Structures are given as structure tokens and as C-alpha cells.
Amino acid sequence: MADAAVLGGAVPVRRWVAGSGQSGLRVAVLLLAPFVFVLAVSPWLPDWLRMVPKDWSAPFVGWINAVVEVLRREEIFGLLTFRDITRAIADLIDYPLDFVEAILVAGFSDSVPGLPWIAVTGLAIVLGWYLQGRQLGIVAGICFAYMAIFGKWELSMVTLSVVLVAAPIAGAIGVALGVLAYKRRWFETLLWPILNVMQALPHFSYMIPVAIFIGIGHKAGTIATIIFAFPVMARLTILGLKGVSPEVREAGIMAGCTKRQMLWKVELPAARPTLMVGVNQIIMLCLAMVVLASFVGAKGLGHDLLNRLRSLWIGQALEIGVVIVFMAIILDRLSQAWAEKEPEHAREGPFHVRHPFATAGIAVVVISYVLAAFIPALQLWPKSLSVTTAPMWDAMIDAIVVHAFDYLELIKDTLLVHVLIPMRDLYLLLPWSALLVFAVTLGWYYGGWQVAVIQALFALYLAFAGFWERTLITAYMVSFAVIVCVIIGSIVGVWAAAGPRRTKVVELILDTFQTFPSFIYLIPAIMLFNVNDFAAIMAIVIYATIPTTRLTIFGLRTVPHDIVEAAIASGCTPRQVLWKVRMPLAFPAIMLGINQTIMYALFMVVIAAFIGTTDLGQEIFRSKAENDAGKSLVVGLCVAFMGLMADQLINAWARERKKVLGLE
Template sequence: MRRWITWSTGFWVGLFAVTWLLSSYSFQLYKALDARWIVRFPKAYELPTESRISALLDWLVDSAHFVFFTFRDLTRAIAALIEIPYQFLRNLLIEGFQSGLGAEAVQIAPSLSWIAVIGVAVLIAHFARDLSLGALTGVCFLYLAVFGQWASAMVTMASVLIAVPIGAVGGLLLGIAAYRSPLFEKLLRPFLDLMQTVPVFAYLVPVLILFGFGPVAALVATVIYAMPPMVRVTIVALKAVPEEIKEAGRMVGCTRHQMMWKVLVPSASPALMVGVNQVIMLTLNMVIIASMIGAGGLGFDVLASLRRLDIGGGIEAGLAIVVMAIALDRVSQAFASRGVHEHRSGSYLKRHPWTSTSFAIIVGTLLLGQFIPAVQTYPKDLTITTGPFWTASIEWINVNFFDAFEAIKLVVLQGLLLPVKKFFTGIPWAWGIIATGLFAWKLAGWRMGLMAMLFMAFISASGLWGKTMVTIYLCGVSVFLASLIGIPLGIWAAERPRAGRVILGLMDTLQTLPSFVYLIPVVMLFRVGDFSAMIAVVLYALAPAVRYAAFGLREVPAHLIEAGRMAGCTPRQILFRIKLPLATPHLLLGLNQTIMLALSMLVITALVGTRDLGQEVYIALTKANAGQGIVAGLCVAFIAIIADRVVHAAADGQRRRLGL
């Protein structure tokens, strides 16, 4: 054991020492040998991946023909199919139903009144759990009306009501197919990895080319982004159904179809609702990004405010998304934990009281709205705005604390960011490939080491080594700081239940805030640059570090803690010698999720001046260059996959060593 520890320590020290020497003296080595290829991959040998992908998409759109239609006809038909229910929901929620076009359009039916929407939302929440959840949901939707965000919120709601069913049902069907066929699951897993790790910006351009500019293209991109968790949850949930339940289904003579839809899916429904919850949250997280290719609503309001540097308007619209996310998150969680209720007998009203009440509210408000306009549309003179408050607050902070912020920024830049950036950007591409392979091989085996080397070789051959190193540097520093802050907070939350409720509540808020919302106050306080990007990434990626640390400590078996007390351990010794070692696998999984969120946020921080892969993806979006965006997105995905596999392998190894 001692020999293994000595050898392992020597391996890591040696790997770091060689990397540091090469990164520090790569320029001198290049000059001495007159070999530019040491630092930068030779231009003549770079892969033409970008041009090939762009050419493929051009061929699909312009030249690909099936028997009776073109590929463009197929995508446009899909877009038209999605647009029908989407437009119906927009009409139902906010625009009303019209006959005719343009100036000749005549309204034949109004939209649902704001009171009806709030009333139905309250009834759904009450049905899902209890009156308190109904009250919370009602307050959240009332906030949208009172603060003047109702119209935009209903456009966003229409998108959510289309994207979530498509993502949930599509994910369920793919998950069922993967459960039935292990081969299909193996083939599907790499695509799920790419869908979850390729930055959203990277596939906005292909979606835009294939489906055109508008809300339908935004919905397609949203479904691609939000579907993978549902697929993964479905596979895990179906595999977790107890064998006794399956055996009971076989004994009563269930066919394969009946076994799936009448036994397995109902038994796994609580876990499947967790997947639906994830689809909802990812859909809401996508609304701002989707507004770049034609989605309106709250996402467009936030994006427009960011472009105008309108602090108050951006924060106000962002908070409206948060409020909507809180309501939908709590309701979907309530449905996930809801038990089976008894079926009522008697008349229709007794058997379906919730549906009957909803119908009565809709009809009642529709009739009253014809005579009292305030019932149909929330009065504008009663709306409240917090925009000036947020703008004034940021201005006051800037005036009074500008020097302090600049001093902190300078210290962090000179003491942390710039040295780490110099280290990573100085690593020669050839050694970077080898070092990554050795690192992955040591933690996850030779197969992962080989895969990591191939991924890094692709990055080098794509001409993006320098930008990749900047991405790794920013992500590494941000993850380090998020873990440094998050793990102690998680320990505090686990050890002090009262503080835990506050801390975990704050993490709920941070997780529901759209990623773009972080950029507005950060840019106003710290200007653009790497420091602002780092602050935004740390805030966005902090929650998993806190949650997994708290969960891991709470999952430590009570009998082990009691054994420590009986052995005379102090509370400090119990924490550092029993709880934290046993919680290490959860801490590593929290690190994994922190890395994933940091990488996803880095693409968005390209808007504040970072020069990494995120900037490359964003430039591709502005130029509508699908090849450039997909190649840069694949580079980010490969970094994420390497990190995910290595950290998971480290967590599994730690579990085995602890006998868990």
C-alpha cells in the first residue's frame, strides 16, 4: 500500500512538473528549435471538418431529394405541424382568436382572462398537493400580472406547453426503446452525451438553416436541449422497477405491450415525473437563448435589455422567468410525489370537481370580461415596475464601491487568473494530448486514456488548441472557486438544519435564474473580461457543489457516526475523519455537475469578452456558419465528456475503496 501511494504521488507530481516546465518554456523551446509546430498544430494538417459540415448542411437544404419531396420540404412540414398547436396556445393565452389577415382581421373570441389562467393554475397546484402549493402558484402568476410581464409570460408559457410534452413523450419513447434493446441503448448513449454537452449556440445555426427563423425553430432547439434527461431517467426508472412487480405481470398473462404500459410505466411514474420536472426546468433555462432565433416572450425581453444594458428591465424580466420556474417546478415535483387517489362515484361534477371548477372559472371570467375589461386584461394603471429600483441600486453600488471592486478584480486577476491562464495557454499541443491521456488512463483506465487522447487530437487538428486552453483555464478556476465556496456551505447546511433551509433555498433561486440574468449585474459591476465571466460562472455553477456536499454528509450511515462518538471522537473528528471521507463519492459527483454547468455557462459568457471556445461558437452564430459552430461545440463537448468520465471513474473507485 505504501509503495502504491509513493508511486501514485510521484506520478502526479511528475506529470504536473513536466507540464509546468513545458508551459513555462514552450516559447523558448520553439525559438531554439525554430519549430512553430511545437506550440501550434501545423496549418497544413488541420482537418477540413468545418467546411465539410457546412457543405453537408447546404446539400441537405438545397439538393437532398426523396421520392416526392426535398429535405427542406420535410423540415418545413415538421415546422408547420408544430406551429399549429403553438399558435393555438398563443391565441388561447394572450392573442385571442381572429378571422382574416392584417387590417381585415376580426376577433371572433378573446383569449383566456388573466384571472382564469391564475385560477386554473391554482386548481392544478391544489390538485397536485394541497392549498398551500395552490396559494404559492397563485402568487407567482399574480406577480406576472402585477409587474407588467403578463403578455410576455404567456408567450413563454405557450412555448413551454409545446416543448415540454414533445420533450417528455419523445424522451419516454426513446427511453423505452433503449430499455428494450441494450444495443440501441449503447448506440443512443453517445448521442445523449453530445446533446447534453454540445453548447446550445452550436446547434442554433443548423436548426435555423433547417427550420427557418421563428418560434418553431426555437422550439426544436429547446426540445433537443431538454429531452436527454427524460431519456436517461426513463431508462433508469424502468430498470429500477422491482422484479416482483414484473413477475406479477407475467403471471396474469400480460403481453409485451401490456407489460410496458400497464405495469412498468405506471410503477415507474414517480421517477418519470422527475424527468418531466427536468424537462420543464431546462425548457425555461432555454427561453433566452431560443429568443436569438425567433422565440419571443420573456427571453426576448431579457436579451433585448442585455443588448441595451438596461439593468432594471433585464432583471425584472429575468425575475419573471424565475417566478414562473418556481411555480412549474413545485407543481411538477408535487405530481412526482403524488400518490394514487380514489376514483369518486356519482355525477360528473362529483367525479371531476377540479375540471368542473376550472370550466366554471373560464366561462365566468369570459362572460364578465365582456362587461368589465379589468376582468379580461389586468389594468395597466395598476401595474408596478421595479426596473428603476434595480437600475438605481446598481448605480449606487458602482458609485460607492467602484474602487473596492476594482481592487478585488486586480488582485484576483494578477494573483490567480493571469498565472493560471499563462500556465494553460503555454502547454504545447503534443504534450497536452499525452498529458490528458495519462491523466485519464490513471483515473479511468486505458480505454478512457485513449479516448481522451483522440478527443484532444481532434481539438488540435481543428486549429482550436489555444481557445480550448483558455476554456479549460476559465472553467478550472471557476470550478475551483465554486467548490471552495460550495463545499463548506454544503457542510454548514448538513450540520445546521436551520441554516440548511436558508442555504438550499438560495441554491433553488440560483438554479432557477436563467444564465443570461447573471451577466447583467456582473457586467455593470465589473465591466467585461475574464473576471466578469468567472464571477458569472461561479454563481451559476455553485448549486451542485452545495447540494451534493449536503446530501453526501446526510447520507453517511448513522451507526458509523455513533461508533465514532463511542470511540471518543470530537464533532470535528467525526466530520473530517468519518463524514467527509464517506461523502467523497458524492462530493466528486457534485464536482462533475459543477464542471458541466461551468462549461455550459462559458459559452454564454462569450458575450462579455472571453476569448475561448464560447466566443468561437457565438461568432459562428452571428455569421450563421454552421460548420464553425458545430466544430467548436464538439470541442466543448469533448472536454465535458472527458471530465465526466474521469470524475465518475474517480467516484466509483472511491466507493469501492470505502466498501460502499
Template structure:
């Protein structure tokens, strides 16, 4: 009786899906004859969005004015303002302070020596997390130094030290405004979605046109990419401040400003530091793309190595970025959990011992560097390199396993990639749009259905449907493989404590390695094409599949596991019937993030011959066509938003079915 009742409750949903799929199949089979416009969007009705965007960009550059000054002068003024702190930090840690320009420049004061930089890193580590963190920071910086990446790393670090404070401050202020004014939050939500999902390549051209070529344009691009997480986390953290603290602030007579800066922001410190950490990580992810518009540093080294297919040199520069990322990540996390020490009595030395130690170290290292040049700049004779070794490893694999690699590549291409690509390419845009809208309506109501329908329609109406299907095909196949690899690894790591530690080290490294680094071995082993792109995307996107699976399984209530054991369940039954079911929402969120990682990587794989939206964005960058690039970038963003909304709605539905509440 109970089974029949449940079936009756579920039947209307299944019936609706069956009807929707039946209508879709009918449209697919007969649209070419009855409704040709439903199969291929008519060219005469396309929206000329690319031409409009290009015209607006030219108008902003040539004609837009605020009366006293033009828009172009305003953007160049912003670039000049950003250039001041960047040049100061760059002079301090990399080039030294110079007099004159170009080849006529004369160094009047040397930069901080490697001894001073590593020593200051050790002092920060000791202050934030003790000896272990100090040793980790020293180890990371020493790795960069010994392997000959110091100068490039300092150029990269200069960009990070400028971009991160600006990104944190801008994201904090926008988050506070979104918290205080609901209309502002509603207005910036879609903007933040687009900032996080539009490929960076797409807005490099407008940034170059408006801000010029150079490091400051790279800082602007980094801010656009890295600021949204700080804004979202700030708003969320402020909304989660306990009401008791707010009531206490009102009771003691706090003004609105005091309530924000002395009560709510300090109470949200832990969450806000998570946002700071995200800004740091995303800024480091940008270093290679930023090098395309003049940032230089480690990103330029990786990009140059990719162009000449020098895997060893690119891997070493990539590992240097990883070392910087690990040091900055651990420092930011440690400062997030650091509790303020009570002010000591006595003089300034007792109150600020770490600051004075750092200044003393800088002065002593500077004087020592004048006497012993090796203490100022690490001698090239002492530098190490494993680049040749890694290049020979790839060469050995090519020589000994070429036939096997080609056989696997051709088998996957002919039996999986090409058929799936043709299948998606043959689907009618109108039917796919309607089916996606129906899925949105079933999962999240009419608003979600309307949003998805509108975004899918815009992809077709702007002429991007064919390339979008190729993007979806590559992203879909790569996501499936990433989940098939990542979920079992996540289950193993969650079930066996000894496995999680090495797995965490590996996925942390994979997450911080620049995405371009994945392309070099893939190209050297598999040549160019869709299979190469898929391999690179899977390697890049497998991390969230592992991480969220572990998060979900480790978050299962231990009382439920004990109840299962008391009922006589085996270990496998507890995993299948309790843990995996309760971890399903987190695994779905991992699927969501895997898709986002895959989409971001697909734009970069345009460099290895894919014919999707990523290539369209890259072509627009090479031709300096802002309209073409932004339209293709918006199409990628729309795919990301559709996927995100559908999977998020599925995760909410799964949590509701399991009685886990809403998060």
C-alpha cells in the first residue's frame, strides 16, 4: 500500500518529464521539415550584439566625456594611480629604486635582498603560526630562490601585493553596501555572476583599449576576476552575525557606523579572512593570463615555455607559482585564526617585537649585501634545475609508448568524442531551450525556468549556438571523466585516514598549478585536438570532485553511522545506503564546481586547436575585437549560469528530500 502511494505521488512528475522528452524527440525528428527555424536559428534574426559592443567600446574610447575630461582620460588616470603603488612595491623587492627611464635608468638603491625577504617571511610565519609555519614559508621561498625563479617570482609577488589589498577593500565595501541595501544586492548579483563566469580572455581586449598595455592593466583584470568572492563572502558573513551581538551594540548606543566597523566586521573576521584567502588564490591563478597584457613575472615564463613546448622550464615556473601560493595561503589562513595578543607594557620594543625584528633584519641584510654580493643576489652558479629531466621524461614516454598513446587517443576519439559531438550538434536549439526551461521550472519554479530559457535563447540569437554545443560536448565529457576519477578517490580518502593526507597534498598542488601548465605535457604526448583538450581539462577539474566528495562523506552525522552499525550493516552497506546518500548534496556541489573548472579551462585549451567558444574568445583577443570576444565570453558565462542554477536547485531538492535543511 505504501509503495503504491509513493508511486502515485511520483507519477505526475514522471509523466511531465515523459511528455516533455516526447515533445522534444518529436521536434528533433521533424523540425527540419516542419519548423526549419527551430533547428537552425535564422541568420536574418540574429542580434548583432558583437557590433553593438564594439561600437560602444569605440564610443567610450573616442567620444565619451564627463565635460572636464574624457572617459579615456579617466581610465588612464586610474591606470596611473594603480601604477604608483605597483612601481613602489616592484622597486622594493625586485628592480631597486631607479633614476631615469629605460636603458638610461640608474639604480640608486638596491631592492631587498633574498635574505631580507625570506627572513621577513619567517617572521610573519612565526607571528601567525609558530615555528612550523615559519619553516614552511622559508622552505617555499627557498625553493623559488634555489631553482632560479627569484626575479620572476618577485615581479609576480609585486602584482599580488597590490591587487590583493585593492580586491579585499573593494569586495569588502561592495559586500557592506549589498548587506545594507537590498536593491544594491539585487543589482550586483548578476554582475558578480558574470564577473566570475566570463572567461578572462573575453575582457582583456576592452581593458587593453581603456587602460593601456602594462602591469596596471593586468592588475585591473585581476581585480575583476578576484573581487566577486570577497563581495559574496562579506555579505554572507554580515548576515550571519548573531542577533545577540547586534542587540548588544544597540544597547550600548552604537551608531550605524560603529555597529558596522566595531561590532559586525570584527565578529565576521574568520569568514572575511576566507574571502581574503580566495582573493589571493584567484590573483595567483591570473598571473599567466595577466602576463599576456604586460604583467611579466612567473606567468610570462610559463607562457614562453608553452610557446616553445619546453615542458621542464614551464613546470619549474609553475611549481614556483605553487610555492608562492602555498606560502601566501598558509599565512592568510593562520592570520585568519590569530587572536590578538594583549598589549604589553613598557616601550615600543615590547609592544612591537616582530615589526622591529623585521626592520632590523632588513637593515642588517642590506648592509651585509653590500659587503657580500651573494647575500644580495643568489649566485647563478648555485642555482638548480630539473627542467631537462622533466623534458626527457616526456620524450622517453613519447619514444617508448607512442603507438599505445595513439591507439588510446584514436579509440576514444572515434568511439566517444566524435559521436557525442555529432549528437549534440544535431539537436535543435528550440527543443534544447524548451527542455532546459522545463527542467528549471520543475526544479526551481517559473523564475528559474524563465531565466534559463532567456539565457539559452540569447546564445542562439547571437549566433553562438554551434560553438556552444562544442563547448558543452567537451565540458560534459571532461566532467564525466573527472567525476569518475575524483569521486572514487574522494571515497577512498574519506574512508581511510592515511590516504587523505597524501591526496590532499596532490590536489592542493593541482589546484594551485597554473592551468597553462596542464597543456604542455598534454600537447607533447597527444598533439593538438579535442582529445588533448579533454585530458588537460580532466586533470584541472578533478580537484573539486575529490574535495567535495571528502567534505560530504566526512560531514555525515556519526550518530547515523553508529545506528547503521547497530542494525548490522556492513561497511559497504553503510557507505552505499547512508554515507553516499547523505553526502549527495555536497557531491552535487562538487559536480557544479567541476563544471565551472572545466569551462574555465576550456577557454585556455583554445590554444591547442579546439573549435569552441574558447577559440572564438582567443581569436577576438588576437584581433583586438572586443565585441566578438565579449559575446563569446557571455555565451560561456550563460552556459555556466544555466549549469550552476540547475545543479544548485538539484542539490537543494536533495537536501530537502533527506531532511537536511537549506544551506
């Protein structure tokens, strides 16, 4: 066993387990035994080992707020407070923000208007055409024209301008951190865990600190977006640079590159494919966040969506939701096409032959301005001509409610009364010490004592941060939702993996769904089930099923062909091939999908608090209302640590499993 040193004491236990024919059963018994034992003796345990006493909570909230207070009030060198500095930096963001918004829609003054909507639409077509081909050009054109014709042009352009400003800044920060981590080992060891926590923190945890140090408003939303989005780029930069083939690096050295030339001329360009994945992700994260950042005052589509949802104007909310979806689709397709675009040798000739698309772009802008000067409707689509779909959506929802109300209520009530509420009560009864023991056992078995210690620290934090009950409720909602997600996801995945056509269709749907900002998923949940735990769980399920499905398909389809052929040649029926060969081999991939599903569910559960749940998310919302930065961070970390615990265990398990199966 290669990592015997890491696993330490777990090794003899593993030998014992492996020595038996029914090792699966033995593992289960072994891993559950300590948990069951604590559970069994819990009636005799002192109270504090079962429920965390109220007055025992560590004063994390107070500490953080004290730090925040100092940063707000105390002056550094007697000149400025930390908050003054952050606000000054934040004010800088106004320049690019105003500039891009002015170009896209607002205009620089009355005499210099922004781009007419037909110009932006035309440019989108040219860009799509250039990056991939005519088809993408047409899709881009339709998406942008829709925004104009359906009366959401200005909102859309404001949202787009935030993305166009936040994504490059977040990207630059991410690349800079990534490069530094690549060059300096100590910085990587420092940065990596921070990135892990940042990527597991729910969106809202970023907002309150930002609101406190920068204030509420459009630029605060932009800053929150940047902070939310940069970790993914840092991570992918490190991965990309490490993935540069050693030969390419050696070619650089042999050419006599200095370190700086190496980085800029060899390593970063060679890491382009990975960096471009980061560009796509960062753009999508920015869009998702800017929609949510309306909570701290970002303008644009999210702001209006939030207001409509608050007033339960579902039809109008849906209408905005559709625009956001269009925006997501087109940004995703364009950035992916950009990532996949390979350089091609240029044709010889004058400018317009060498650069046909640049020429077309310039032509579009010039012609649009000229036309818009004569026809105002081409500058800004007039309100009177705007089409609204809200009444149609409202009618549809009414129809659903009228015809399906009883059934929906029945499903909801049955589940609530017979499953959800008993499950919640059961969770609330669990002693924290038993859960701690369980986490530590799993960690020790799959990852050795180091993982066990980290699991213990996370669990202790959760128990003593002061929100244990909320944590349990969150755990109950998430675990129920994850179970549903896994059932649906693996069934759909198995179905879709059965043939290339099915795979293609389902993957297209998944790709599209995955690009939607998570906020969007609340709309149908509220629409059908109003505001309660059940609706929240449903929103989670819709959103979090995606990764399990995707990785089930991936796992099944990447099982090596010759193994499948060998199984068929041995006389397996299709069912046997699936259950005896493909599923076991795909299992590590499926587990990683479930891991992501848990992460997605934790993110969504916080957002779902918006529609009234009693979990940690609700606490985050409350802390936002109270402007309590300490609480929002402490609770945010609760959510993050829950995710990281699951993440660590599943990854340790999957690593080992892959090694056993020789899939590495």
C-alpha cells in the first residue's frame, strides 16, 4: 500500500477488513460501530455531551465583530481607518464601471449616446460568428435582441457591464495569486486552504463584510462579485501552470529564457487551455453573483428580480428570470467558444482580408450609429413597443395552481408530515459527540490521522460556534435533498449513458441548466409550493441534481472499452454489464458527482433561506438585516465547514478507490 505512512494505524485494521470475503459488510460495521456505541450509551452521558449548552458557545461572533470594530474605527498611523482605505479602493471601481455602462447603454452625455442596441446586438453576432461560426452568431443575436424587444435592455446592460468589469479584475487577481503560488511554495501552502474555504463559503457570507467596509450599493455588489469569483481563477492558474508539459518548459530553458521570459512567453501561454476554462467559469460566477449581489444594492436584473419575488409577482419575476437565463446561455457559449478557438494562420492581403471580423465589427458600430441618429427606436427600443410575457406566465401559473393545486398540496403535506418533519426531529435528537465520533472514524479510516484531526476540528467548530441546532436543520435539509438528487441523478445518468444520442441531449440540457445563476431556481419552487421547507428542498434538488447526473454519465461512458467488451465476451447480459462492470468502475466518478451535489446543495440551502427556512441560511439573512458581520462570517463558515468535511471524506475515499481500480 503506497500511502501506508499516511494511513498509519489504519493499516492493520484495513488488512483485517480486506482479509474477509464480505469486506463491504465488515467496513460498514467497523465504521458505524463507534457511532452506534456513543448513541447507545448516550442516555448515560452527561448532558453537555449530547446537546451543546447554550452558554458554552465559543464567542467567535464577538471576536470577529471586535476586529471589525477596530478596523472600522481605529486609525492607522493616525490618518485613515481601514474602512477609509477599503472605501477609497472601492471608489476606484466606479471609473471602469461607469465607463463600461456608458458605452453599453447610458452614454457619456446627451450628445454622446451609448451604443445603440442594434450595435451591441450586431457586435454579439460578429463575435459569435468569429469565435465559432454562423450558428453561434445567430444565437447571440437572438439573445440580445430578445433583451431589447422584451423591454429589459437597460437592466441587462447594467448587469452585463458589472460582469464585464468584475470578470477581468477577478481574473487578474486570480492569475496573479496563482502565479505567486506557483513560484513560491510557501505561498501555495498558505493559499490553497484559503481557496478551499472561500470556494465553500456561501455567496451571502461575502456580502456583509463587503457591505460594512464599502457600504451598500452598486459598487459594493461589484466588489462582492470580484471577491466571490477570483478563487476559481487562482486555483486554475496553479493547475494550469503545473500542467505545462516538462518538455515545453525545458524547451524554454534551452532557448535561454530568463525566469520572467519563461513565465510570460512560455508557461502562461502554454497553460492557456486551463486558464480559458477559468475565464469561462469566472464569467459565469460573476453573473451568478451579480444577480445575488442585488441584496447589497447591485443594480440590474437581479435587483428587479429580487423586488418582484419579494412582492410575489411571479409572472414578472419569471420574465426577468428568462432574460437572466438568456444572458447566462450566451455568456457561457461565447466564452466557451473563445476557450476552444484555436489560432489559424492569417490570410495575406489588405486589412479587411486579414481581419474580416474586426472590419465587420467596425462597420456594425458605424452603421448602427448612423441609423440610430435617424430612427430613435434603434438607439433604445421604445417602451411602447416592448413585449411583455408576464401576463402569459401568470396565466400559466394560475392554470397550474387551479388544476394541480390539490395534488401539489397532497405531495407537499405527505412529505412534510411523514418524512421531513420526523427526519428533522431525528436529526435534532442526535448527540453532537456521536456525530463527532462518526466523522473522526471515517476520516481516520480513509485518510489517516491527519484527516481525522481536521474532521474533529471542523466538527468541534460546528458544535461550539453557537449555531448547532441550525447546523442540524441545515444538515437535515441538505441530506434529504442530496438523497433525492442522487436517486434522480443516477437514474437519469444511467439512462443517458446508454447511447451517444441520449448522452448528447442530456448533456446539452445539463450544460444549459448549469449556467443559470442559482437564484433562478427559486422561481419555480416558489411558484409551485409557496414559501416553506418543501419549496426550499425542491429548489435545492433542481439545482443540485446536475453534478451527480453529469458525473454518472461521465463515469459510465469513460469505462474502458476493452473491459466492457471483455464482459460482453464473457456472456454478460446488458444488465450484468451495467451492474457488475460499468457501475463499480464508474463509482468513484459518481461519488465525486455526489460530492459536488453536496456543495451545490449547501450553497442553495443558504439562498433558499430567502423563501423562509429555519436553517443556517436564515441566520445569515438575519445577520445581514442586522449588519452583523461577525455572525454572517461565523455562520458562513459553518456552512463551509460542513461542505469541506464531506468534501474531504469523499475525496479521500475516491482517491483510494481509483487507486484500487487502477483508474489514476
